[in-house]
Amino acid sequence: MTDTLTCANLSKSYGGVVAVRDVGFTIAPGEAYGLLGPNGAGKTTTISMLVGLLKPDTGTVVVGGADLSADPMAAKAKIGYVPQEIALYPDLTGRENLRFFCRLFGLPRKAVRARVEEVLDLVGLADRADAKLDTYSGGMKRRINIGAALLHRPELLILDEPTVGVDPQSRKSILDGLERLVADGMALLYTSHYMEEVERVCDRIAIVDHGSIVAEGTRHELVALVGGADRIELTLDGDVDTALAKLRGLGGVTEAVRTAAGSVRLIAEGGRYLLPSVISTVDGIAAVTAVEVVEPDLEATFLHLTGNTLRD
Amino acid sequence: MRPHPVLALVAANLRRHSRDRVGLFFIVVMPFVSIIFVGMALGGGAAAARLPVGVVAQESDPVAAAVLAELRAHPDLEIKTVGGEEELRAGVRGGALAAGVVIPPGSTRFELVMTQSSGSGMAARSAVDASVGRVAGVIEATRAATSAGASPAHAAELVRRAQAASADVEVVGSDTASATPRGFAYTAPANLLLFTFINSMAVAAALVESRRIGMLPRAFTAPVRRGAVLFGEALSRFLVAAAQAVLIMVVSSLLFGVSWGEPFGVAAVVGVFALVATGAAILMGSLVRSSAQPSAIGPPLGIVLGMLGGCLWPAEAAGPTLDTIGHLFPHAWGMDALLTLSRPGTGLGDVLLEVAVLGLMAAVLLSLSLVLFSRRTRTL
Numbered sequence: 004m005t006d007t008l009t010c011a012n013l014s015k016s017y018g019g020v021v022a023v024r025d026v027g028f029t030i031a032p033g034e035a036y037g038l039l040g041p042n043g044a045g046k047t048t049t050i051s052m053l054v055g056l057l058k059p060d061t062g063t064v065v066v067g068g069a070d071l072s073a074d075p076m077a078a079k080a081k082i083g084y085v086p087q088e089i090a091l092y093p094d095l096t097g098r099e100n101l102r103f104f105c106r107l108f109g110l111p112r113k114a115v116r117a118r119v120e121e122v123l124d125l126v127g128l129a130d131r132a133d134a135k136l137d138t139y140s141g142g143m144k145r146r147i148n149i150g151a152a153l154l155h156r157p158e159l160l161i162l163d164e165p166t167v168g169v170d171p172q173s174r175k176s177i178l179d180g181l182e183r184l185v186a187d188g189m190a191l192l193y194t195s196h197y198m199e200e201v202e203r204v205c206d207r208i209a210i211v212d213h214g215s216i217v218a219e220g221t222r223h224e225l226v227a228l229v230g231g232a233d234r235i236e237l238t239l240d241g242d243v244d245t246a247l248a249k250l251r252g253l254g255g256v257t258e259a260v261r262t263a264a265g266s267v268r269l270i271a272e273g274g275r276y277l278l279p280s281v282i283s284t285v286d287g288i289a290a291v292t293a294v295e296v297v298e299p300d301l302e303a304t305f306l307h308l309t310g311n312t313l314r315d
Numbered sequence: 316m317r318p319h320p321v322l323a324l325v326a327a328n329l330r331r332h333s334r335d336r337v338g339l340f341f342i343v344v345m346p347f348v349s350i351i352f353v354g355m356a357l358g359g360g361a362a363a364a365r366l367p368v369g370v371v372a373q374e375s376d377p378v379a380a381a382v383l384a385e386l387r388a389h390p391d392l393e394i395k396t397v398g399g400e401e402e403l404r405a406g407v408r409g410g411a412l413a414a415g416v417v418i419p420p421g422s423t424r425f426e427l428v429m430t431q432s433s434g435s436g437m438a439a440r441s442a443v444d445a446s447v448g449r450v451a452g453v454i455e456a457t458r459a460a461t462s463a464g465a466s467p468a469h470a471a472e473l474v475r476r477a478q479a480a481s482a483d484v485e486v487v488g489s490d491t492a493s494a495t496p497r498g499f500a501y502t503a504p505a506n507l508l509l510f511t512f513i514n515s516m517a518v519a520a521a522l523v524e525s526r527r528i529g530m531l532p533r534a535f536t537a538p539v540r541r542g543a544v545l546f547g548e549a550l551s552r553f554l555v556a557a558a559q560a561v562l563i564m565v566v567s568s569l570l571f572g573v574s575w576g577e578p579f580g581v582a583a584v585v586g587v588f589a590l591v592a593t594g595a596a597i598l599m600g601s602l603v604r605s606s607a608q609p610s611a612i613g614p615p616l617g618i619v620l621g622m623l624g625g626c627l628w629p630a631e632a633a634g635p636t637l638d639t640i641g642h643l644f645p646h647a648w649g650m651d652a653l654l655t656l657s658r659p660g661t662g663l664g665d666v667l668l669e670v671a672v673l674g675l676m677a678a679v680l681l682s683l684s685l686v687l688f689s690r691r692t693r694t695l
Contacts, residue, residue: 054536055535055536056532056535056536075538076538076540077538079536079537079538080538082536084533084536086529086532086533087529088528088529089528090528090529090530090532090533091528091530092327092331092525092530093524093528094331094334094335095327095330095331099327099330103323103326103327104537106320106322106323106326107320107323107324107534107537107539108537108538109320109538
């Protein structure tokens, strides 16, 4: 089956500063692909190139068989883009906003009315369609923001942080809706800072940092990248250096580092089963005042790959 | 049938403007408030109403009688005899009189009373100067004949003959500047330029808002050419500016009897001025960051340019230096053109220079603003 999106070797620099370096991935029909990365990692620049707002320095983007640089109108007609902002006219009603996007995307005049009603039903806003957007709640705005990208039945839906600032009910409604779209065969490119959303919605995930994809795969494949090992966070009171040296020699511990004055992190297979041995190893050297066992998840993988340093 | 994206943008923008009640007040109500009140202060009438000029004089004095006769004969003046200087000054100050003339008995030195900022006072001064000039010519000619040895009676006879001979002279052309129109005939074009520009700047707020909320970048992701989106935004602003101008022209014609002049000429001037206002609006929409800024910056800027361009008071009241500075900006050229066209017998051919200058300003502003606007909306 032909991929809905194929991008390859995408690079973009600004005055010598590389924003995106050699990024490439594919998304098949009915597949949800997540793009994860810290702030400034290059996600927005990548999306800008995929939707045709930025011209890449190198690389190609093909959407539904249409090359974005050779035939931008055909390629753009296959993309529905949901920006992070509520990019709709606040002083127009929901229905008027949807009609505007129908016209912008060139839907035949006769089809506009029916399609607007369909999308209003899809996003659950038929009863508020004639209210001005600035009277909508945050969740309603998010849903109509997504609806505006669905009007022309795109093959690829690109969503940039679509659930920022919404209540749990609206988030669930949005995620349920996206899952239905994917089940119906739409390809999805999803970026979010909420790991649990990405884990729930996306079939494959790319972790982006410093402009490059540093890891890609299913959730299980990514978690396996850090060895599938548990993380044990210990807080010790006593001779921490001696305790750390002893713990490094303990069977099953693959990594032991001091993270703060009295804090030690261990990476170990089957950490919860190793805990009694850990405590007995430091017995008499330092007292264990706190312990936490963290099983591997996407967030742990993400932090392992991108580091703990704060980003702007 | 597939709708054109430019029309979609224009329809959405016009619908948004139609819901902005404050904006509508400034477009539909405020210009006419200004036209009425400033028009009344500048002499009320729409066309060539006669200017009331007060005179303090003793008609028994021959010179005073001659000057009064000339003033009464002037088609633009309505002479009112006033009891004393105090009453005359009060009349001028209060606006009941466009100007006043005090003619002391036995003197050839007259005192003209007027307010510096009054357009009707300026117009009255021109008419009074012309009348007094004619009497002074007669007195000087009589004095010269008497100095040459003629008796007073003979001298008077010679001057009468000279005046009679001058009536035989055929004037084949003249280049005298007409007086600035008064009343609504002045304030209607002045406020057309003023409010077309100010309201264009104010509607730039919607442009900033579209940019700020990411509406325009989102529109660029649709299968629409970038130029079509920019053209749609520019056309929306142009239509608002043109609608403002047409509204003022129609209402001022119907309610105040303002005669705008030859339609092609007026359409050309108003069209290029609306383009200038459109360029300024897009430039404003490209440069500022907050949608509150155009409303805060636009009106003061528009008023200053209006002051320099003669939209708040007649250019002759401002003096040559301000007039020169004013012509660096569009309002002065627009006023020159619209006032020229309001005179009978003029047309597009008489305002080609003004139209060309305004066209050049519009081209520069639109090019610059669209390039900046395109850059500002390039990324997400």
